[in-house]
Amino acid sequence: MGREPGIVRTYLRVGTLFELQYRVNFFLQLVQSLVALGTAVAVIALVFSYTDDLAGWSPYELLVIVGVHVLLGGVIRAFIQPSMQRLMEDIREGTFDHVLVKPADAQLLASVQQFSIWQLVDVVVGAAVIAVAVANLDTGLGPLDAGAFALTLVLGAVTIYCFWLLITVGAFWIVRMEFVAELFNGLYQAGRWPVTIYPAWLQIGFTVLIPLAFAITVPAEALTGRLGGTMVLAALGFTAAIVAVTRWAWRRGLRRYDGASA
């Protein structure tokens, strides 16, 4: 397993050097991020012009969610989505063969092959929004909360990665999967609000089917003093489970690809 960090480092370095050539993308991304953020804040302002409290969340608490949503969206579009879309294409066109004949874990290679570093602008913007929102909260932020936030955010990112990969693996069976990116981005918008505002059936959907609850709401709860130890354990358990299921589905997909099951 010793070679894996080296592979990730090399891919990151090469991908970053490549993207740095296209500096204009940075400005485009910045404008796009700010427009999206402006819209999100305007919607919150609109909602709170009618009420002081949305399912127990105050305006700044909701801003924390917006921040996590923007930050995680940046991580997804920078690190997860590009490689997954590339993987779908590779499976469809047969170029996935080249990944399989390399002496490294195929899932790892497929997951790090493409980055879009300018999307990290969203990570910075998201972090800034979180900082502003937390500074305006009445409840203080202890080191334990910060730690829980960091932990649940990483778990959330891993969960979303697994979710994306699970869907992408579908390309081994259903060749055309391009619509998935659009579908995911559409559904991801729902994560801008705490899952508790949705009806029960949707809450279950956003927890288990599309894990927005664990990815966005739970880290935001850590920053707003709502998160208990049980929920952290649940997030840990859920992440472990989805990682295992994803690995299993990946192996099944590979077996289908190379015809072991035929």
Add this chain to the structure above:
Amino acid sequence: MADVVVDDLERVFRVPVREAGLGAAVRSLYRREHREVRAVEGLSFRIEPGEVVGFLGPNGAGKTTTLKMLSGLLHPSAGSARVLGHEPWRREREFLSRMTLVMGNRNQLQWDLPVVDSFEMNRAIFRIPRAHFEAARDELVDLLEIGDLVTKPVRNLSLGERMKAEIVGALLHRPQVMFLDEPTIGLDVTMQKRIRTFLGEYNRRSGASVMLTSHYMADVLALCERVIVIHHGRILYDGALSGLADRVAASKTITVRLADAHAALDGYGRVLARDGGRVTIEVPRTDASRVAARLLNEHEVSDLTIEDPPLEDVIERVFSDGDAAAASAAVRSGSPGSAG
């Protein structure tokens, strides 16, 4: 020990079938019918270290399927294969680190990145020590003369340049076994020759064994002493390239130069060409010497040569469906078996 050992290898694909028309399309939604296609059937052969073997056959003969099984991309339906002592489809790292697969119609370098960056990625994946990597890269870049191309993005290269870069990328880890599927496809004659010369040189220097498919007979003639001919997934011939015509071609050509440009030539064989006194006649292989003797006896001959038909023609004949059964029978009666 042989680098490649293949026994009774078989691969069956299950493909959905449906008739034309809307009705059939709707029916296939709930009742899908499948047909079994035997892409590869009972292949057995061995390749010794350092051998360069041409793997020939028409489109759909099962060449690529075989190469995919041997490089670990496909599971066989039956039979066994070992490459460098490994079962390829287990894709053990030890195996993958020692072999390479080059497919002429597919890109494995990163499209948008400069060629050197793709090489760098391969260095990380194959964990090639820096010094070894640089030595291999410089040697290969030098041999293929692509020094000024490696800093350009792959998408800016011509087809031939890209292929050369692909080959360098595929050999950086100094593989012991190379599977080359149409490495010169679509390239112009000069570029084909360049790549061919390089592959020969690399084989001599490294002692790597090579299995090569190509539609260009010039590739095979230049590189392979041994060929395996497959058709409909079965081996038709496995042996020396020079012996292929003996086994498979049913005829020879006799070219004579006659003093009398208008001599009657009925009854010798099929006249293929006649240019003044220079005549080319096709005769059954077994009759060649008898016909030649008759020509010498009955005419004033200044020159006479007996030749096998060109290899392209031999192969084409093997692959044309009508003759395949006959060719197969001819080959089998000679029981070429597996060489090596």
